[in-house]
Amino acid sequence: MLMQGLPRSRARIGRAMTQRVTTRRVLALCLALSPMPLAAATAQATPAEAQAAVTPAAVSQPAAPPLRVELNKLETAGETCKAVLIVENGKGGPIRSLRLDLYAFDPDGIVQKRSMVELGPVPARKTALRQFEISPTPCAQVGRVLLNDVAACEGQDLTREACLERIEPASAKGAAPFVR
Incomplete structure (x- = not known):
């Protein structure tokens, strides 16, 4: 509905941007609530989004036992x-x-x-x-x-x-x- 007054190519770009935002939200929700493997959750994400999702887990080391x-x-x-x-x-x-x-x-x-x-x-x-x-x-x-x-x-x-x-x-x- 927002795309009605725009040329066809701009309407496609707008839909692609909306889908990218939705993918980020879904990825964040999957990572927060689901124990599913990280690779499956990042399969639909862009390479930059996948790297951002993987980096915090790779950096955190388990604490040494007291x-x-x-x-x-x-x-x-x-x-x-x-x-x-x-x-x-x-x-x-x-x-x-x-x-x-x-x-x-x-x-x-x-x-x-x-x-x-x-x-x-x-x-x-x-x-x-x-x-x-x-x-x-x-x-x-x-x-x-x-x-x-x-x-x-x-x-x-x-x-x-x-x-x-x-x-x-x-x-x-x-x-x-x-x-x-």
Whole structure:
């Protein structure tokens, strides 16, 4: 009806443009609501539209599974404080070596002790307990423990930076706060 006063060639161009807009809307609706294969949805689209539909899916990478490290317990043994860490590698691959750079702070926020702690190896889908000493500091003098850095991380497709991003520090009730 809109095309009545236009020459025949312009009317065809108008219909083609309308069909292109409709194709884009259908493509967007198919991608949003249907689990059908992306190739079938983009078969009717122009090459530029098909590339735009494929690019976001190709760019997004699945997030690496978290690696939970919990400061579970602090216990005094003589003049030293022993810390118990729980490492939960629930969905990740095996880790051959995981060395953390930790700092213990007193309740006033003053650094007391630096510790390099080896937590590996940690098998895939496994929880492991590791114990280390924060010496010669008594547990009453530990206000919090800081995960300063990952000194080493070795395993399937792991880098030091990737491990640092994956680690989720936590504290058990009654233990000093364990923070990043």
